[in-house]
Amino acid sequence: VFSTxxxxxxxxxxxxxxxxxxKMRKVASEADVVxxxxxxxxxxxxxxxxxxxxxxxxxxxxYDAVIFDEAHAVEEVATExxxxxxxxxxVGELGRDAARVLAGRAELSAARDLxxxxxxxxRAFFEAASRCRPAAKGRPWGGxxxxxxxxxxxxxxxxxxxxxxxxxxxxxxxxxLAAQISGxxxxxxxxxxxxxxxxxxxxxxxxxRSAGALRSDIEYDEGEAPPQERTDVVLxxxxxxxxxxxHASPLDVASILQDRLYDRIGPVVFTSATLAVDGSLDFFARxxxxxxxxxxxxxxxxxxxxxxFDYRQNAALYVPRxxxxxxxxGFAEAVADELRALLTVTSGRAFxxxxxxxxxxxxxxxxxxxxxxxxxxxxERPKAQLLRSFREKPSVLFASQSFWEGxxxxxxxxxxxxxxxxxxxxxxxxxxxxxxxxxxSQGEDPFDAFQVPQAALALKQxxxxxxxxxxxxxxxxxxxxxxSRRAYGKRLLQSLPPARLLRSVEEARAFFSAPHxxxxx
Numbered sequence: 001v002f003s004t005x006x007x008x009x010x011x012x013x014x015x016x017x018x019x020x021x022x023k024m025r026k027v028a029s030e031a032d033v034v035x036x037x038x039x040x041x042x043x044x045x046x047x048x049x050x051x052x053x054x055x056x057x058x059x060x061x062x063y064d065a066v067i068f069d070e071a072h073a074v075e076e077v078a079t080e081x082x083x084x085x086x087x088x089x090x091v092g093e094l095g096r097d098a099a100r101v102l103a104g105r106a107e108l109s110a111a112r113d114l115x116x117x118x119x120x121x122x123r124a125f126f127e128a129a130s131r132c133r134p135a136a137k138g139r140p141w142g143g144x145x146x147x148x149x150x151x152x153x154x155x156x157x158x159x160x161x162x163x164x165x166x167x168x169x170x171x172x173x174x175x176x177l178a179a180q181i182s183g184x185x186x187x188x189x190x191x192x193x194x195x196x197x198x199x200x201x202x203x204x205x206x207x208x209r210s211a212g213a214l215r216s217d218i219e220y221d222e223g224e225a226p227p228q229e230r231t232d233v234v235l236x237x238x239x240x241x242x243x244x245x246x247h248a249s250p251l252d253v254a255s256i257l258q259d260r261l262y263d264r265i266g267p268v269v270f271t272s273a274t275l276a277v278d279g280s281l282d283f284f285a286r287x288x289x290x291x292x293x294x295x296x297x298x299x300x301x302x303x304x305x306x307x308x309f310d311y312r313q314n315a316a317l318y319v320p321r322x323x324x325x326x327x328x329x330g331f332a333e334a335v336a337d338e339l340r341a342l343l344t345v346t347s348g349r350a351f352x353x354x355x356x357x358x359x360x361x362x363x364x365x366x367x368x369x370x371x372x373x374x375x376x377x378x379x380e381r382p383k384a385q386l387l388r389s390f391r392e393k394p395s396v397l398f399a400s401q402s403f404w405e406g407x408x409x410x411x412x413x414x415x416x417x418x419x420x421x422x423x424x425x426x427x428x429x430x431x432x433x434x435x436x437x438x439x440x441s442q443g444e445d446p447f448d449a450f451q452v453p454q455a456a457l458a459l460k461q462x463x464x465x466x467x468x469x470x471x472x473x474x475x476x477x478x479x480x481x482x483x484s485r486r487a488y489g490k491r492l493l494q495s496l497p498p499a500r501l502l503r504s505v506e507e508a509r510a511f512f513s514a515p516h517x518x519x520x521x
Contacts, residue, residue, distance in 0.1 A: 029061040042081035049260040064266050071270035075287050082256050083249035084202045091122030094195055101188045111180035114173055121170045128163035130244045154430040155235035160206055174200040205248040236430035251434055254289030274460040276304050278494045283453040309467050315499040316511045318477040319484050326421045326480055332359050335420050335479050336366040341505040345512050348373030348394040350416035353462055355423050357400055364398040405461040410468040417466045418477045423458035424451055452488050456495040463496055475508055
């Protein structure tokens with residue numbers, strides 16, 4: 001089933017009575033509680049609160065309260081949905097839809113000619129933009145990309161200037177097509193006009209002066225106001241599956257959430273096992289616009305509740321006494337050496353989580369031939385298949401960021417979680433880079449105010465893969481020496497569950513071989 005606001009004509013569609021999407025909307029409109037994922041919620045919120053007043057395109061029924069589970073993901077998902085993504089496929093799809101809708105309409109022959117040009121001018125712009133990409137100096141998360149993953153880079157002012165003629169040509173065709181079909185009584189033609197105007201407005205973000213609009217404030221009629229440079233938007237490029245995508249993301253979603261969500265409805269509840277940093281919710285509250293440096297901006301009821309799990313009895317944190325710095329040569333080999341010993345303690349049954357795809361593959365290649373258990377590698381099979389195989393027999397899974405959260409393997413099947421490096425977000429990531437620069441310009445220390453708290457939450461997510469049930473037991477190993485020798489390591493440790501601290505493989509073996517009181521109850 002595929003439906004988008006760009007192509008749906010609603011009740012005027014001949015298939016409206018049988019439409020699965022509208023049937024589900026009707027069911028939702030009659031329900032007292034509607035459960036959706038974050039992406040659908042924020043996509044709907046962006047549509048219904050745009051300055052174009054496009055509430056009719058909203059997917060969800062009216063609601064009076066919102067509860068966010070796994071609320072640590074709210075900032076990332078809101079950033080994605082209130083931003084803009086442009087790709088050549090979108091222009092091509094618009095051209096194909098226009099050709100279909102305008103076919104056989106003699107009075108719109110000029111519009112058909114313009115629609116036929118869309119694919120050509122669209123490809124020309126994205127090909128020109130791809131030639132503007134800077135030479136890669138590094139990779140996010142510290143490693144090379146594998147098949148299906150994306151590479152990202154910032155788009156600084158002026159870097160797309162060589163593609164300006166092609167961008168202007170594309171906008172000219174879009175505006176001309178919109179003008180040709182304006183005022184039609186046909187709903188499908190009106191939708192085409194809207195899509196052309198929207199795309200032209202979004203392309204304006206990538207010109208010599210950023211003057212376009214995000215989904216949080218999109219205007220479909222650009223008017224005659226002179227463009228002004230935008231400082232609240234981060235422009236970045238992405239190469240994914242061989243295609244170029246241009247993104248414009250809000251630098252900060254705090255004010256957007258204040259205006260679009262908190263000021264419009266009643267209670268909003270945020271809940272997650274990984275919101276607190278060192279026992280405080282201040283970092284999360286500031287990132288999502290509930291508070292600023294002076295304190296709460298809305299009436300807040302804040303609770304940090306104890307875990308139902310007995311971490312002191314059932315979990316241990318292993319931090320080896322001697323490990324090279326993660327940036328030193330030989331780190332991957334040292335990780336492999338530690339793993340050889342640790343895996344014998346738990347007889348495999350381990351997630352080995354990496355912040356670098358390069359290190360993941362290197363350590364896997366060093367160890368896989370000699371391990372007596374089933375060895376699984378992220379990317380070789382779909383995620384669901386990997387997890388099913390992991391649960392069926394003792395295994396060692398080598399994985400990266402996508403397995404850090406949202407993965408549930410209760411019981412003895414998972415007894416060891418190994419994290420190679422502290423999960424600091426890469427400053428090469430365009431949004432991270434821009435947010436660091438914003439904090440620095442405001443006189444704050446971005447490492448202390450942003451990077452360390454963010455790493456603390458990510459580390460807690462990785463730790464959380466281990467204990468999923470009251471009877472679960474196991475070890476989390478962090479093989480990054482900075483956790484014990486850097487000042488910020490204490491702050492990261494204090495953000496983790498209160499597990500027993502182990503410093504040697506012998507201590508780990510003694511912990512794991514001791515009788516399990518919970519299991520004996």
